[in-house]
Amino acid sequence: GDSVTQMEGPVTLSEEAFLTINCTYTATGYPSLFWYVQYPGEGLQLLLKATKADDKGSNKGFEATYRKETTSFHLEKGSVQVSDSAVYFCALSDPGTGFQKLVFGTGTRLLVSP
Amino acid sequence: EAQVTQNPRYLITVTGKKLTVTCSQNMNHEYMSWYRQDPGLGLRQIYYSMNVEVTDKGDVPEGYKVSRKEKRNFPLILESPSPNQTSLYFCASSLYPGLAIEQYFGPGTRLTVT
Numbered sequence: 001g002d003s004v005t006q007m008e009g010p011v012t013l014s015e016e017a018f019l020t021i022n023c024t025y026t027a028t029g030y031p032s033l034f035w036y037v038q039y040p041g042e043g044l045q046l047l048l049k050a051t052k053a054d055d056k057g058s059n060k061g062f063e064a065t066y067r068k069e070t071t072s073f074h075l076e077k078g079s080v081q082v083s084d085s086a087v088y089f090c091a092l093s094d095p096g097t098g099f100q101k102l103v104f105g106t107g108t109r110l111l112v113s114p
Numbered sequence: 115e116a117q118v119t120q121n122p123r124y125l126i127t128v129t130g131k132k133l134t135v136t137c138s139q140n141m142n143h144e145y146m147s148w149y150r151q152d153p154g155l156g157l158r159q160i161y162y163s164m165n166v167e168v169t170d171k172g173d174v175p176e177g178y179k180v181s182r183k184e185k186r187n188f189p190l191i192l193e194s195p196s197p198n199q200t201s202l203y204f205c206a207s208s209l210y211p212g213l214a215i216e217q218y219f220g221p222g223t224r225l226t227v228t
Contacts, residue, residue: 004156034216036219041221042221042222043118043204043219043220043221043222044157044204044206044219045219046216046217049216089156089157093211093215098211099211099212099215100145100162100164100170100211101147101159101162101172101173101211102149102157102159102206102217104149104156104157104158105156106154106155106156107156
């Protein structure tokens, strides 16, 4: 079945550091890929998405590129801020399931210190 | 404001006492879904609904029931809660399940079953 694997956290960085959170996936079809973010005490919000190979999703300085050859969708940001502290979830939606569910990774907690 | 609301936000109950967690969306979305979030496991889908009176099981449906009598509401019912259902629950909705369609999440309901 479909699955998403994320790097374990927490990831601890100083403000203005470069961020990478790794995500790889397994899917039977040609999935859509997403990054969701969960701020403390809140629900998940869509951060960015990509639907086909070599697509780059971007939002709020975050970027991720759909790499079909390596089945990866790593999240990057050039300069993190304290306000970026949150839990980040990589997820996929598979046409083989009619896009009827999101399959999530376990989440990676990011802690940014001033 | 477009949103998904859940009630209650926090609930402590005892084993076997029936409870309902409500979910409502004001975006006229066809698709709604319930997830549970557990440490180290990410989010897993419990049930989903493609439209009024159309529901189906997700990955972890045991011990849960749902109903979709109106388009805007999708309550989650635990007829006889057990301690292994202690978790953080999220309701989500989208216009329809499809390629790169964003799911909107509620703020979550933290349930403790003693």
